[in-house]
Amino acid sequence: MLQVRxxxxxxxxxxxxxxxxxxxxxxxxxxxxxALSEDLVQEVFLRILKYRQSYRPGTPFRAWVYxxxxxxxxxxxxxFPPQTAxxxxxxxxxxxTDSVQEQQDVELxxxxxxxxxEEKREIxxxxxFQELKYExxxxxxxxxxxxxxxxxxxxxxDLRKAFHQLARGTMVKKAEAAAAENIxxxxxxxx
Amino acid sequence: MKCEHIAELLPDYLQGSLSPEQHxxxxxxxxxxxxxxxxxxxxxxLSLLPVDQPGPASRARFEAMLQAYQAGRSNQPADDSHRxxxxxxxxxxxxxWLRSPVGAMAWSAALLAIGVFAGLRLASxxxxxxxxxxxxxxxxxxxxLVVLSMLQQQSASARLEGVTxxxxxxxxxxxxxxxxxxxxxxxQSVDVRLAALDALSRHGRQPQVHKGVLDSLQHDQSPLVxxxxxxxxxxxxxRDAAHRLQELEQTPNLNPTxxxxxxxxxxxxx
Numbered sequence: 001m002l003q004v005r006x007x008x009x010x011x012x013x014x015x016x017x018x019x020x021x022x023x024x025x026x027x028x029x030x031x032x033x034x035a036l037s038e039d040l041v042q043e044v045f046l047r048i049l050k051y052r053q054s055y056r057p058g059t060p061f062r063a064w065v066y067x068x069x070x071x072x073x074x075x076x077x078x079x080f081p082p083q084t085a086x087x088x089x090x091x092x093x094x095x096x097t098d099s100v101q102e103q104q105d106v107e108l109x110x111x112x113x114x115x116x117x118e119e120k121r122e123i124x125x126x127x128x129f130q131e132l133k134y135e136x137x138x139x140x141x142x143x144x145x146x147x148x149x150x151x152x153x154x155x156x157x158d159l160r161k162a163f164h165q166l167a168r169g170t171m172v173k174k175a176e177a178a179a180a181e182n183i184x185x186x187x188x189x190x191x
Numbered sequence: 192m193k194c195e196h197i198a199e200l201l202p203d204y205l206q207g208s209l210s211p212e213q214h215x216x217x218x219x220x221x222x223x224x225x226x227x228x229x230x231x232x233x234x235x236x237l238s239l240l241p242v243d244q245p246g247p248a249s250r251a252r253f254e255a256m257l258q259a260y261q262a263g264r265s266n267q268p269a270d271d272s273h274r275x276x277x278x279x280x281x282x283x284x285x286x287x288w289l290r291s292p293v294g295a296m297a298w299s300a301a302l303l304a305i306g307v308f309a310g311l312r313l314a315s316x317x318x319x320x321x322x323x324x325x326x327x328x329x330x331x332x333x334x335x336l337v338v339l340s341m342l343q344q345q346s347a348s349a350r351l352e353g354v355t356x357x358x359x360x361x362x363x364x365x366x367x368x369x370x371x372x373x374x375x376x377x378x379q380s381v382d383v384r385l386a387a388l389d390a391l392s393r394h395g396r397q398p399q400v401h402k403g404v405l406d407s408l409q410h411d412q413s414p415l416v417x418x419x420x421x422x423x424x425x426x427x428x429x430r431d432a433a434h435r436l437q438e439l440e441q442t443p444n445l446n447p448t449x450x451x452x453x454x455x456x457x458x459x460x461x
Contacts, residue, residue: 016253024245038245039455042252049260050385050415079426080459106239127206128237134202149202156201156230163233 016045022130023069029125030073032114043072063136066126070140108170112162120155127152194220197227205234252448259414259448263381342370347380354386358393368394372403381413388419395427405429408439414446421449421456433460 020041027037047068055064113121123141126132132140138148197220203209204217221228341353354374357367368391375387394400405427408420417439424432436453439445445453 012257013253016250020245020249020253021242024249025243028243029240034243034246037243038249038252041245041249042256045253046256046260046415049257079422102239105236106241109233109236109240124237127202128234129240134206146199149199152202153198153230156234157226160226160230160233164229 012045012049015048019044019065023065026066026069026125026130027073029113029129030118030121036076040069040072040076043076044069047072060136062132063140066130066132066136066140070122104170108163108166109159111166112159115162115166116155116158120151120158123148123151124155124159194224194227197221197224201227201230205231252451255446255448255451259446262446263413263415338367339370342374347383350374350378350380350383351386354383354390358390363394365399368397368400369403372400372407375404376407376410381415384411384413384416385419388416388423392423392426395423401427401429405431405435408435409442414449417446417449418452421452425456425459433457436460 023041023044024037027040028034031037031040044065048065051068055061113124116124123137126137126140127134134145134148134152138145141148143151197217200209200213200217204214209217221231338353338357341349341356344350344353354371357363357371360367363371371387371391375384375391378384378387388404391400391404395404405420405424408417408424411417411420421436421439424435429435436457440450440453
């Protein structure tokens with residue numbers, strides 16, 4: 001990173017290879033929009049170039065990158081407030097997994113994550129997927145270490161509730177569909 | 192152990208950073224508490240979420256952006272802030288001196304003197320409001336003079352400093368605004384032009400600024416500035432945006448990144 005800071009542009013290519021997938025995942029899980037996530041990843045690297053002088057040697061580079069990444073997303077939504085609610089088809093595709101149950105869990109988890117308030121989704125993504133240490137998250141969000149722990153716990157509680165609510169909804173729908181199949185169409189109208 | 196106590200330990204338990212004794216306590220609680228143990232299950236299930244891969248064009252876009260950035264920088268005469276330093280050493284030293292503790296004291300003394308002067312004048316029988324207004328406008332115009340003179344410095348860093356100074360004032364004199372517009376249009380340094388654009392973006396409601404800034408889109412050769420201008424045009428919801436984008440698109444040898452941004456902006460307009 002020091003080389004980038006001092007102007008060696010090609011070193012940025014190495015950083016790009018290392019960080020583009022984690023950053024893309026952060027954005028795609030945060031926004032559920034692949035095209036926007038790709039735009040934001042590019043924006044992050046442009047900002048790294050523009051503001052490289054502000055990186056202080058000796059401080060964790062990863063935290064600095066995520067600082068830029070958070071601001072890039074916030075700035076984007078300030079300029080272009082999201083107009084439509086998240087469409088399910090914008091969510092990343094679910095890859096075929098070993099079991100039907102797992103596949104269903106993944107779908108429910110993705111939907112449950114999207115239902116969380118932004119700051120709760122963000123903190124879960126930062127610690128679970130971006131593998132930032134709690135200390136790094138505290139520095140990033142500008143809060144105490146214990147606050148980070150509390151926020152993670154609350155976010156996880158909310159995720160559990162959202163997940164179960166969705167799971168119940170799916171079970172009810174399945175039961176209704178199964179019941180509907182057993183009732184002849186005319187019979188239902190007469191009732 | 193109650194759930195509230197576990198709440199403090201659970202995040203560290205999930206990362207495996209508890210002492211063996213605490214770890215054991217949490218495990219004992221999890222065996223009894225369905226809610227807490229479900230949270231652990233959900234946390235583990237999160238690992239099932241697939242890792243999304245960015246599209247194959249992502250790397251190419253990055254390369255184009257990097258080239259555009261480097262092209263933008265190498266268009267600058269070689270350079271500015273370093274080569275011309277000796278010529279502007281005096282100005283630079285003055286700036287440093289103003290920022291040093293001694294300079295700060297001198298500033299404070301000067302401000303105190305202005306305060307005492309203003310106080311004495313206010314206490315005099317003359318109508319006070321006129322004098323106060325005069326002192327305020329004097330101060331404001333002094334600041335603006337500083338900006339104007341800094342924008343004309345040879346060193347890019349000093350000009351950058353001048354632009355930054357201008358952002359400290361809510362209202363800017365038309366003369367300063369037109370100096371900033373001149374900087375945006377003609378400054379050799381991309382960084383200074385970008386900073387000027389940033390400063391001007393706060394004054395977009397003034398028709399003169401709005402037009403001047405967006406007109407520079409046709410003149411600026413740096414992809415970075417062009418992209419920033421396109422973004423600003425969308426932010427300001429410019430009426431002529433579609434027309435301006437079309438004109439820009441017809442520019443020969445337009446940088447691919449800028450062309451992409453134009454297309455993106457057009458899609459936002461529709």
